Amino acid sequence: MANEEAVFFSRVLTELTLTFHIIYATIGVGVPLMIMIAQWVGIKKNDEHYILLARRWTRGFVITVAVGVVTGTVIGMQLSLLWPNFMELAGHIISLPLFMETFAFFFEAIFLGIYLYTWDRFENQKKHLLLLVPVAIGASFSAVFITMVNAFMNAPQGFDIVDGELINISPILAMFNPAMPTKVAHVVVTAYMTSAFVLAAIGSFRLLKGSNHIYHKKAIYLMMKVGFVFSIATALIGDLSGKYLAEYQPEKLAAAEWHFETEENASLILFGVLQDGEVKYQIEIPYALSILAHSNPTAEVTGLNEFPEDEIPPLYIHYLFNIMVAIGMLMLFVSGLYLYAKRCGWRFVNKKWYHWLIVAGGPLSIIAIETGWWLAEVGRQPWILRGILKVEDAATTSAHVDMMLIAFALLYIVLGIGSVVILSRMFRRNPVEQELQDRSREKGGDIQ
Amino acid sequence: MTLEIIGITVLWLFLFGYVIIASIDFGAGFFNAYSLLTNKNHILIKIIQRYLSPVWEVTNVFLVFFFVGMIGFFPKTAFYYGTTLLIPASLALILLAVRGSYYAFETYGSRGHKGYAFAYGMSGLLIPAALSVSLAISEGGFVSLVDGAPVLHYRELFYSPLTWSIVFLAITSVLYISAVFLTWYAKHAGDEEATILMRKYALIWAFPTMITAFGIIVELRAHNPEHYENIVDIWWAFLLSGLLFIGTFWLIWSKRQYALAFCMLVAQFFIAFLGYGWSHRPYLLYPHLTLYDGFTNEAMATALIIAFILGFLLLLPSLYLLLRLFLFNKEYVTGKKNHHV
Numbered sequence A: 001m002a003n004e005e006a007v008f009f010s011r012v013l014t015e016l017t018l019t020f021h022i023i024y025a026t027i028g029v030g031v032p033l034m035i036m037i038a039q040w041v042g043i044k045k046n047d048e049h050y051i052l053l054a055r056r057w058t059r060g061f062v063i064t065v066a067v068g069v070v071t072g073t074v075i076g077m078q079l080s081l082l083w084p085n086f087m088e089l090a091g092h093i094i095s096l097p098l099f100m101e102t103f104a105f106f107f108e109a110i111f112l113g114i115y116l117y118t119w120d121r122f123e124n125q126k127k128h129l130l131l132l133v134p135v136a137i138g139a140s141f142s143a144v145f146i147t148m149v150n151a152f153m154n155a156p157q158g159f160d161i162v163d164g165e166l167i168n169i170s171p172i173l174a175m176f177n178p179a180m181p182t183k184v185a186h187v188v189v190t191a192y193m194t195s196a197f198v199l200a201a202i203g204s205f206r207l208l209k210g211s212n213h214i215y216h217k218k219a220i221y222l223m224m225k226v227g228f229v230f231s232i233a234t235a236l237i238g239d240l241s242g243k244y245l246a247e248y249q250p251e252k253l254a255a256a257e258w259h260f261e262t263e264e265n266a267s268l269i270l271f272g273v274l275q276d277g278e279v280k281y282q283i284e285i286p287y288a289l290s291i292l293a294h295s296n297p298t299a300e301v302t303g304l305n306e307f308p309e310d311e312i313p314p315l316y317i318h319y320l321f322n323i324m325v326a327i328g329m330l331m332l333f334v335s336g337l338y339l340y341a342k343r344c345g346w347r348f349v350n351k352k353w354y355h356w357l358i359v360a361g362g363p364l365s366i367i368a369i370e371t372g373w374w375l376a377e378v379g380r381q382p383w384i385l386r387g388i389l390k391v392e393d394a395a396t397t398s399a400h401v402d403m404m405l406i407a408f409a410l411l412y413i414v415l416g417i418g419s420v421v422i423l424s425r426m427f428r429r430n431p432v433e434q435e436l437q438d439r440s441r442e443k444g445g446d447i448q
Numbered sequence B: 001m002t003l004e005i006i007g008i009t010v011l012w013l014f015l016f017g018y019v020i021i022a023s024i025d026f027g028a029g030f031f032n033a034y035s036l037l038t039n040k041n042h043i044l045i046k047i048i049q050r051y052l053s054p055v056w057e058v059t060n061v062f063l064v065f066f067f068v069g070m071i072g073f074f075p076k077t078a079f080y081y082g083t084t085l086l087i088p089a090s091l092a093l094i095l096l097a098v099r100g101s102y103y104a105f106e107t108y109g110s111r112g113h114k115g116y117a118f119a120y121g122m123s124g125l126l127i128p129a130a131l132s133v134s135l136a137i138s139e140g141g142f143v144s145l146v147d148g149a150p151v152l153h154y155r156e157l158f159y160s161p162l163t164w165s166i167v168f169l170a171i172t173s174v175l176y177i178s179a180v181f182l183t184w185y186a187k188h189a190g191d192e193e194a195t196i197l198m199r200k201y202a203l204i205w206a207f208p209t210m211i212t213a214f215g216i217i218v219e220l221r222a223h224n225p226e227h228y229e230n231i232v233d234i235w236w237a238f239l240l241s242g243l244l245f246i247g248t249f250w251l252i253w254s255k256r257q258y259a260l261a262f263c264m265l266v267a268q269f270f271i272a273f274l275g276y277g278w279s280h281r282p283y284l285l286y287p288h289l290t291l292y293d294g295f296t297n298e299a300m301a302t303a304l305i306i307a308f309i310l311g312f313l314l315l316l317p318s319l320y321l322l323l324r325l326f327l328f329n330k331e332y333v334t335g336k337k338n339h340h341v
């Protein structure tokens, strides 16, 4: 039947668009905060390097924002084009945060425009920094509001369905659903963490490519500090997310952990492969799953045996979960060790291999974001609104979704390549050393 | 006023906002490409960039606001329009995406190729064309329900003169609105050469705009008599709009008061736009969907309106600041100061 095809292609297209958008969206949420931190440090220490850091990051940010905005516009409209039945239902109950998100966009867009075109326009630099505050707030609140919608998909509440009619609708209750606190916090904090490590990776890459400028070293140190703080927060909130799942979406946790039978003293399975229903080559940590789920080593954890066959999410989300957590732990360690070693004067963190590790941290964090989202979204299957509406009943009935999939795939290839090419060209043409010299000439010269 | 009317009015106003500022943007891109062709590029490029650069993202949000708000206030539109608009809306989205990102790449990144400028200019005409198809669909006759799901009849849509008139009106209005605005802006910036050029374009595009607008009303008579009757009922609004058109034209013709001319143009479109919307009531999609059966529940409507008021209070001063710093700032407009990051 045509509809099955439409469901399949709608799925693939949604996956594709969101997977692409989230890269730019994450950077869009996190980088304004990093720019703010750098500019603030620069003003406070009266250090031109940090100011320039903020300025150069801003230039790059403009490019990523542009792609974030256009792909966001695409997904915003695509949700209605591909999932009309879902959006009709969602419109009744959860459109409030979606609507508020547009105000966050407005706020961000307006002040970003102002911020970009007012460098050195004010005598007092702090005034200029102040303009960035609404940008950062707007960007973070976009994430907060859209994640509220996604949380609602996982833990719908705030309405009743009687004879197919929606009644007792409470938009506020729907917004503040049980999935909301952990989900919003985890998403926002991981965006900050990822942005910090991506920026550290860029600095580190420049050092490896032969620059030895203190400018890059300052950037790396600052971003490792920030990244470290947010990785701790990420791990803590990630743990809380697990507890949320145990309580409200046990099937997702059980599938992610390959926890087949309900049992007490549950152990955590790391890595491994699944062969004919048998888990092999895994690392088992006794009691750890009970601790993750309920903070108690002997607590009972619900297993997949409690759920009907057709409501169990795909088991491959286990790998996604492992990748995300492993990257989280790795980055916590890499940034923590870096800071500690700098303090103690240990030299190995200045070695090439450690810098390569930091470089890898950027893309790895982005992979963690992607795997995290895939875990969350695929783990919700077969539901689009958990317990209420299945994915196959929500999709569009129109033909031609496959053609649109091809068209959008081409679009993302163009945008992806375009943004990378433009960014690298932009910074290669105008290296830091050059720009610092120019500025020092302008200001009559005491900048290195 | 009922909640339904408040909701649609808010959305309609924001859509109007989008139509005006996006038209300026789209038209500017087209004129830029055209002037490349005629080697007059040096005249326009500065003017266009100074105006567009700080605001392009804001323009986009107006559109997002409209379609997100539509789902909020009228969730049933997701079902009807979501299903039927897959192809035209996807095309518009792809063009918008290419256009938006290309603009940023070009402005903040590096100078590009002439070919891109042409593609950019063309996209400024194709996007309004693709988006305006939804207005043609809303007039009814192109959608029918098959097994309870709406299906769009592409053939009928393609062969309908109404569709083409609406598409043509979208394109001519884009060019006309943009030309009038840029005439004023160039004058404001003290750029005589650009003013002369833009004034010429404004005069050229004025009449095609009026003629197609008139043509649409005539076609509606056959296509959708009910809507036509409603339009005739408020003939005075369209008359007023026509008078404002003459006023704008007169001022531009006699090279006077470009600022006032632009204000009159906005008023002209505003009245026509409201009149069109008003006469379209109560249908969102003839004859399947009305404002009333597509409307959300009361709790959500109230929440959205409260959110709107609060959001608007936040928005207004910010927009004012943006306009004051860029549009009305003499030093910025004339390009004496450059504070770009």
Ligand code: HDD
Pocket: A154, A179, A182, A183, A184, A186, A187, A190, A191, A193, A194, A234, A235, A237, A238, A239, A241, A242, A245, A252, A324, A325, A327, A328, A329, A365, A366, A368, A369, A370, A371, A372, A373, A374, A375, A376, A377, A379
């Ligand atoms: C830099 C990215 C990153 C890193 C290092 C981590 N996460 Fe994460 N995680 C995300 C990025 C992310 C995410 C992309 O933000 C997700 C996807 C959806 C969501 O709510 O957040 C997510 C989802 C997510 C979920 C599913 C929530 C749900 O579906 O409702 C759990 C249980 C965890 N995470 C737990 C953890 C733990 C215990 C981590 C250990 C350090 C961890 N995450 C690191």
Ligand code: HEM
Pocket: A011, A014, A015, A018, A019, A021, A022, A079, A083, A086, A146, A147, A149, A150, A370, A373, A374, A377, A378, A380, A381, A383, A384, A391
């Ligand atoms: C931005 C990060 C996100 C990513 C990478 C992502 C990824 C995915 C993936 C992989 C699927 C397909 C699951 C499957 O079919 O097996 C999916 C489905 C979906 N997601 Fe998300 N998602 C993200 C955020 C969101 C948010 C915030 C929303 C809500 C506003 C959302 C709405 C949907 C919808 C409507 C579907 C289709 C139905 C379904 O397959 O469950 N997604 N997403």
Ligand code: HEM
Pocket: A018, A021, A022, A024, A025, A026, A027, A028, A029, A064, A065, A066, A067, A068, A069, A070, A071, A072, A073, A074, A075, A076, A079, A105, A106, A109, A139, A140, A142, A143, A146, A147, A150, A187, B057, B060, B061, B064
């Ligand atoms: C949780 C995952 C998501 C996050 C964190 C996120 C965040 C953002 C951010 C920060 C922006 C601004 C662009 C930038 O600064 O780069 C943006 C743009 C946008 N996003 Fe997403 N987004 C997510 C998923 C979605 C989804 C599922 C939708 C669809 C409803 C969506 C709709 C939009 C729209 C319409 C824009 C363009 C706004 C504009 O025109 O300025 N986003 N997103």
